[in-house]
Amino acid sequence: MANPKADLLQGTLDLLILKSLQLEPMHGFGIAGRIGQLSKDMLTVEQGSLYPALYRLEEQGWIKAEWGVSDNNRKAKFYSLTATGRKQLVAEEHSWAKLSTAINLVLGNA
Amino acid sequence: MIRKLESFFQRRRLETEMAEEMRHHVELQTELNRKSGMSADEARFVALRQFGNVASIQEQAREVRGWLWLEQLLQDLRYAIRQLRRNPGFTFAAILVLGLGIGANVAVFNFVHSLLFAPPTYARPVEVMRVFSQAKQNPADLRDFSYPAYREILAGNTLFSDALASVLLVVGVGEKGDTRRAAAAVISANYFSVLGVSPAQGRTFLAAEAAPGAGNPVAIVSYVFWKKHHFDSALLGSTLLINSRPFIIVGIMPEGFTGTTALFYTEIWVPLGVYDQVANDDKADAGRTLTDPMSSALMILGRLKPGLNAVTGQPALQALTTNLVQTFPVQQKDRSLTMAPPSRFASSNNDTAVAWVGALLLGMAAIVLLMACLNLANMLLARGTARRKEIALRLALGGGRGRIIRQLLTEGFLLAFIGGVAGLLLALWSSALLTASLGRMIPIDLVWSAEPQPALLAAAFGFCLLGTVGFALGPAIKLSRSDVMVHLKEHAGEDLVRRRWGFLPRNPLVSAQLALSLALLTCAALFIRSATRAGTGATETGLKTGNVFLVEIDASLGGHDKKQELGLYRRLNERFAALPGVESASVSVDVPLSGQDFEKQLRRVGGGLSGNSSASAKWNGVGEDYFKTVGLPLLRGRAFTVAEATQAGEPPVVIINDRLAKEFWPDGDALGQRLLLSDEGAAAGASTQVGATDPAVSKLTEAYEVVGIVPATRHNLFESTPDKGIYLPFARGSRSHVFFQLKFASLPPESEVATADLLRRVVSGVDAALPILSVKTFTRHLDGNIQIWIVRAGAAIFSLFGVLALCIAIVGAYGVIAYSVARRTREIGIRMALGAPPLAVQRMILRENAVMLGSGLLVGLLLALGIGKIVSSLLYRVDALDPVAFTVAPGVLAVAAFFACWLPARRATKVDPIIALRTE
Structure with a gap:
């Protein structure tokens, strides 16, 4: 499947997921939609990476899952940030900023 | 960690949650698609496509959760057990082959371990x-x-x-x-x-x-x-x-x-x-x-x-x-x-020889295990080819390659484990048998125990692991590399790969297996020939001992004074000779194949003649009727007289064998010549020259006159030619430990026990305190000989290995050939439908397999030549290139291989072409 949109840099998916959960709890489909929406459809999240990533983050204790009812009245699993998850988000945002600055410097765009 | 444990025990709940979550995702996507104007079916189809391979994603998600390997192991084990139970014939054959291979290894390891590696039982x-x-x-x-x-x-x-x-x-x-x-x-x-x-x-x-x-x-x-x-x-x-x-x-x-x-x-x-x-x-x-x-x-x-x-x-x-x-x-x-x-033994330095035998046995056992592994690899490959479709399906449905290899390995390990347990039981049983049979031969307690030792168990487990890697890994990797599309579509697993090296054997594993089988089989044949020779060894000692009974006595064990012995033995000899049915009786210090070795240094009296003037020779002290009793003809001269045999004061006389006569007096008559004897021979070794300065030679006072010449007899089974030997009158060459020989007119086997009892009573009648060490027929004495035992045990072990090798090779060859023919049923059907006569098709298949069989047999023959050279020192009077062994063994294997080819080919041509074409 050809993908004209930008590929996700490895390791950034975690950051995107954490960021999209910053405001409110969301289910998996919602997270994927939110990332697409925020990136103006430049980034799409493959489901094949999304769910393993969600389980991994849950495993690490950065997000937690609860069953709730979605907008269209269906049972869905909602993910929300935990306290450590918030800290992790701050840390990752910080390191991403540093990284992107560094890369821009190398590319001579700063 | 605790979370992981938790997730392991709640895996069923997590599993349903995951499925539900993903279904929810797809539903939302479907709705979204419908909003963008698709029909209901199309929306769902596109949503599923967008989501991707559900099973594969679930698998990845599971892996994140940890404990997956344990879950998968249990799953694999369950699956493996199911697979094994579904093919009981295959399972039984595999376990049998492995059990025999591992059993042989453990038994030999047990033996070699106590022989070579078990530490001494004292401190540091x-x-x-x-x-x-x-x-x-x-x-x-x-x-x-x-x-x-x-x-x-x-x-x-x-x-x-x-x-x-x-x-x-x-x-x-x-x-x-x-x-x-x-x-x-x-x-x-x-x-x-x-x-x-x-x-x-x-x-x-x-x-x-x-x-x-x-x-x-x-x-x-x-x-x-x-x-x-x-x-x-x-x-x-x-x-x-x-x-x-x-x-x-x-x-x-x-x-x-x-x-x-x-x-x-x-x-x-x-x-x-x-x-x-x-x-x-x-x-x-x-x-x-x-x-x-x-x-x-x-x-x-x-x-x-x-x-x-x-x-x-x-x-x-x-x-x-x-x-x-x-x-x-x-x-x-x-x-x-x-x-x-x-x-490690009592004597000085024979450890290397034992180490060598041990290594040889280990090598043989390793070859059997190797063959068992090759064979199983073949069987698994053949069966795996049948499972290609299943594996392709699993790959298509999102099974990882590693996962499939792991599954196949688990199956292999399970087989090896069951085979190992079977092998261990077999090994314990055969070790006990070996110990018991050795125990009958020698009067000592071998340390060699048949009880399982930790080292033994570790070895068995090691062989299991080796076996698994050996026979499961190859096929597993080969199978999982398959091209999904080809195998899903393919017809009945025909060989689609065009072979570039058509002249090479189609299946090198089968060739290798045949080669090893032939090598082992030839060795087995060599040892069986040895055993047959050794079995008839009684006549080949040079004695006629058909109806002879042996009574072994040692008066010194009964606390008798050495001075009384001569008279005591004389009285006993007379009583024996007077028994009804006894033709003659005699006493002697030694008997052939007694395992003892008595040597004396000899020097010829009188110079100026050609030939050697000094030598060492085996000696025996015998009574006057010895030669008559054991059936040894006098070539020249006379036997000892009663006086010479019983009284030490008589003029010193000696009877020599023809080997010695030829060496000392090559061109003259030995009769009437004289010899000097010295006792120091055994201790000082044959290399010591008898010289006047040696204190021992001062005993060489009397010269012995040669009064008779007898044929040389074989004293030791492994002697290529009989050794030089002399006979002294019993009175001049006696020991406390003696043998009496009694020649009966007839000795029916059923009277053996009664005769033995009678002889015991005769002995205690002469002196109740005289310790009898053994009473047995000469034939039994030979049966109990340790050298004959070694040859026979060798023959038994190698025959076993040989039969094992033959069975394994035939099962392997048959399985693989039958399978490859079965896979061509369609092709054969087409040929037959187009009018090919059955015989021509059979010949074609035979011709195609001839390369594989021929190359295997050729390599095997070369291997057998090499191994024959190595084991030749253990062979009893059989040439390392024994023509019988080297025609029978390849012959048997070739015939077996031919049938392994021909039977499946014949079956294939018997199939109705219509049915053949419709296969699959």
């Missing part, structure tokens, strides 16, 4: 060294020491913290008339402290008890001895008859302690103080007392001082040599001291 064996007196001219000439030399070594030494002295003996134990022979050691008082072992019960010997001539009859027995007495609590302090003398048991050694040897148990220990009473003439040192400085009976083992080893101890050893040569200038002339780790 590395510190213990055995001291020898070595001839400077001839490094192979090693001697032990006299008691005075032992005292001297102890006194003047800076090398050892302490050193023990010990003499290994075979003694008669038990009640009169029912004498059992047992391994015993006559030891110094510090024996147990040097070895670092303390008794399980009672005490060790006191210094006073071990002093020369103390004569205090005390004994210590082994745990095995105690076990034989059913752990009698009253054993300590009870009386034990050793060579018919009462000894009081003062100690019992702990379980597992074998004394200074590693291969068999010392059963009884007595102090050096009773040496003169207990030492019998089984030793070369006959008649010498303990304190005689000319003796060399004492084995000395020392424990090195801390910090010293075989190298750093050399200066101290040099100092000891100097000291000893000064004190004993005659005995230690041209000799120096050496030290070496104690041999």
Whole structure:
């Protein structure tokens, strides 16, 4: 499947997921939609990476899952940030900023 | 960690949650698609496509959660068990093949382990060294020491913290008339402290008890001895008859302690103080007392001082040599001291030969295991080819390649594990059988136990692992590499790959397996030929012993005085000869294949003749009727007279064999010539020349006149030609340990037991205290010969290996060929439908497989030639290139391989073309 949109840099998916959960709890489909929406459809999240990533983050204790009812009245699993998850988000945002600055410097765009 | 554990136990709930979550995702996506204007079906289809491979994503998600490997292992095991149960025929064949392979390995390992690797049973064996007196001219000439030399070594030494002295003996134990022979050691008082072992019960010997001539009859027995007495609590302090003398048991050694040897148990220990009473003439040192400085009976083992080893101890050893040569200038002339780790056996340095046999056995067993693995790999491959579709399906449905390999490996390991357990049971059973059969031959307790040892279990497990890797990994990798689309579409698994090297064997594994089978089979044939030869060995000793009974007696074990023996044996001989049905009876010191070796140095009297003038020869002391009784014809001259055989004062005469006659008097008549004899031959070795300076030669006072010549007889099974030998009249060449031969007119097998009883009664009628060691027919004597046993055991083991190899090779070849033919059923159907005659099709298949079979057989033949060369030293009078073995073995295998080819081919051509075409 050809993908004209930008590929996700490895390791950034975690950051995107954490960021999209910053405001409110969301289910998996919602997270994927939110990332697409925020990136103006430049980034799409493959489901094949999304769910393993969600389980991994849950495993690490950065997000937690609860069953709730979605907008269209269906049972869905909602993910929300935990306290450590918030800290992790701050840390990752910080390191991403540093990284992107560094890369821009190398590319001579700063 | 706890979360992971939690998730493991809640995996069922998590699983449904995951499925539900993903379904929810797809539903939302479907809705979204519908909003963008798709039909219901299309929306759902696109949503599913967008989501991707559900199973694969779930699998990835599971992996994140951990504990997956355990989950998968359980799953794999369940699946493997299901697979094995679904193909009981395959499973049974695989377990049988593996069980036999592993069983052979474990049995041989058990044997080789106790032979070579089991550590000595005393403390810190590395510190213990055995001291020898070595001839400077001839490094192979090693001697032990006299008691005075032992005292001297102890006194003047800076090398050892302490050193023990010990003499290994075979003694008669038990009640009169029912004498059992047992391994015993006559030891110094510090024996147990040097070895670092303390008794399980009672005490060790006191210094006073071990002093020369103390004569205090005390004994210590082994745990095995105690076990034989059913752990009698009253054993300590009870009386034990050793060579018919009462000894009081003062100690019992702990379980597992074998004394200074590693291969068999010392059963009884007595102090050096009773040496003169207990030492019998089984030793070369006959008649010498303990304190005689000319003796060399004492084995000395020392424990090195801390910090010293075989190298750093050399200066101290040099100092000891100097000291000893000064004190004993005659005995230690041209000799120096050496030290070496104690041999695993009693004798000096035959460890290498045993190691070699062990290595050979291990090698053979390894070949069988290798073949079993090759065979299983073939079977698994063939079966796996049938499972290609299943595997392709699993790959298509999102199964990871690693996962599939793991699954196949699990199956392999399960098979190996079951096969290993089967093999272990088989090995224990066969080891017990081997020990029991060896135990009947020799009067000692082998350390070699059939009980499972940790090392044995570890070895079995190791073989299982090896087996798994060997036979499961290859096929697993090959199968999982398959191209999904090709295999899903393919027809009945035909070979789609065009083979670039068509002339090479289609399946090298089968060729390799055939080659190994042929090598083993040929070896087996060589050994079976040996055994047949050895079985008829009785006639080949040169004697006619058809109706001959043997009675083995040792008066010294019954505490008789050596001076009475001659008369006693004479009376017994007369009683035997007078028995009804006995044609003649005689006494002799030795019988062929007795396992004993008595040598004397000979010198021809009178120079100026051609031929050698000195030699060493086997000797035997015989009665006047010996040659008549054992059926040995006199070539020239006469037998001994009654007077010569019974009275030492008669003129010295000797009967020689034709080999010796030819060597000493090549062109003259040996009759009437004279010989000088010396006893030192055995101790000094054949290389020692008889010279006037040697103190022993001073005994060469009388010259023996040759009065008769007899044919040379084979004394030892492995002699290529019979050795030189002489016969002395019994009165001049006698020992306490003798054999009586009785030739019966007829000896029906059913009367054997009654005759033996009768002979026992005759012996006790002459002297009730005379210990009978054995009463048996000459044929049984040969059956019990240890060399014949080795050849027969070798033949049995190798026949077993050979039959194993044959079965494995045929099962393997048949399976693979049958499978490859079955896969071509469609093609054969087409050929037949187009009018090919069945015979032509059969020939085609045979021709195609001929390369594989032929190359296997060729390589196998070369291998067999090599192995035949290696084992030729163990073969009994069979050439390493024995034509019979080298035609029968390849013949059998070739015929078997031909049928393995032909039967499936015939079946394939019998199939109705229509049915064949419709296959799949």
